[in-house]
Amino acid sequence: MALTAHAEQLQSLPAEVPARKGRTKLSASARREERTGFALIAPAIAVVAVFILFPLGFCVYISLTNWPLVGPYHFIGLANYSALAHNSTFVQSVLFTLKYTAIVTLPILVIGYLLALFVRGNRFGATLFRTCIFLPFIVGITTLSFLAEVELQPGFGSANVVLSKLHILSRDTVWVQNSTLALIAISVLVVWMASGLTMMLLMAGMQGISDELYESAGVDGASWWEKERFVTIPLLRRSIALSLIISVVGSFLAFNQFYIITDGGPGTSTVSVVMEIYETFNTAMRVGGASAMAVVLIVVVGIITFVQFKVLRGEDV
């Protein structure tokens, strides 16, 4: 999922358009500029239209039919959508994804914030520490999930060995046979991976705050905590909103870690929404049902993104 912060620039663009809409004749050079500009953007628009916009429309279309993989189809209205409410695995996957999101969001923000405080200055080593802390995010959740899969094995996994030495768990614990333990393991992995991203986003925001504000707060006798409370946090509101939305959207769209580490188990207790869509299409081959779920997901993610635009564009609340 991608997000953007420069919303104010978007508003300035359409303003130019109405002025040129009149039927006034364009000069030859203006016409040439029109043609060249259009030719330059055409490939990008074509690729986005074919591989994003068309599938988006197609998704809505399919979701209104009983689309089979082979043979004719017909429209069934909103039947796929009303079926979702009675689809217990889908409802379970939604509840599980919400629970997972609720668990990881706050730790990612708090740890990311503390790390950003630590690396924001120009102190000796800060650049190196930033790079180190950000590495798990760069390696990516897919590779990390394969490694976690090994280290969570009963008997020889490093996590099992270390936790049994600390007398917390038995060395033979099978994490993926217990939905609570599986969720804990994956949450720890994700918080460890994603805190670095929040750190980078908040650090960039912190570095944009003028030193003069801190200096004048210092002149007024503000303590370190008061400077954080009354200067940093209020001015960081947009960066905090941005990093929260990125992490929430990321959690809503989680798939890899669950597919690789738990395969949705035990039973279907750790199936995320995206995994449920994947299974509905790939295993059950219910194309219409999978598309209806996808439309719901797109709407939910769209609402979060829209709220983000609002927050980023709006004045401080």
Added chain:
Amino acid sequence: MSSSTAALGAPPRRRRSGGSLYFTAGILISAVFVLPLAWEVLRSFQPASAIISPPSLKSFSHLGVSNYRQLLTGQDDILRNVVNSLIVAIATSLLTSIVATLAGYGFGRFRFRGSGIAFAVVLVGFMVPFQAVLTPLFLELHYLHLLNSLIGLALFYTAFNLPFGVYVMRNTFLQVPRELVDAAKVDGASTMSTLTRVLRAIVMPGIATTFLYAFLFAWTEFLGALTFVTNGATYTLPVALSNVETNTYGSVNYGYLVAGAVIAMIPCIIVYVALQRYYVRGLVSGAVKG
């Protein structure tokens, strides 16, 4: 830092001990994030039999490259999948950079009717999570004969990296001084030679940012590759590793899995460390892949 502290008249001795305290804390915090990765690199040199026995000092006495050798030459033939991943990642990042640069040039430097609508189209692309449209895309790629195809995969990755790339490149071109473009025009430079000669150096950081994000995305992407590629010879590395993990031949070879994951990890780290200031540029511009 040191100069400003000195200006404030802090005692030099306290400053030094504060600095070393900070550095020590930083090393400890960094270790939390780096040591697990380093541990896995070390593990990948253990023979498969040592990996599945509880870690002890003795289990590190016979380190070697047997996992890598078997993984790259054995029946699993991961080498082919590594090459597939490289082809897709390089094709995606080149294609994304070129198309996004052209579009950024168009949006940032040319006035034309419909540019507002066209840019809105790109922004809609921003908001569509690729995870949600895999079902219709599967049917579309099937119709276009682009399933089980590295080209199909690269086109799919390019499309979902373009909105970010176009956005970055548009902002890059908007920052180019007007006079520079005008001067080139007066000198009689064509649109393309203005781009390739006059503007190249100025827009290179934007291109590096676009390239880096697209490369990392394509190299690590899993769900799309899992959905669109069902033929072992076309698997990318992550999909091949998920097959090692759910081995159909019987027990899982954890040595392969760790070594394969380390292979997947290395290019990300090298590319990121070499180009990290461009990565941070992307973050600061306010757009992020997650």
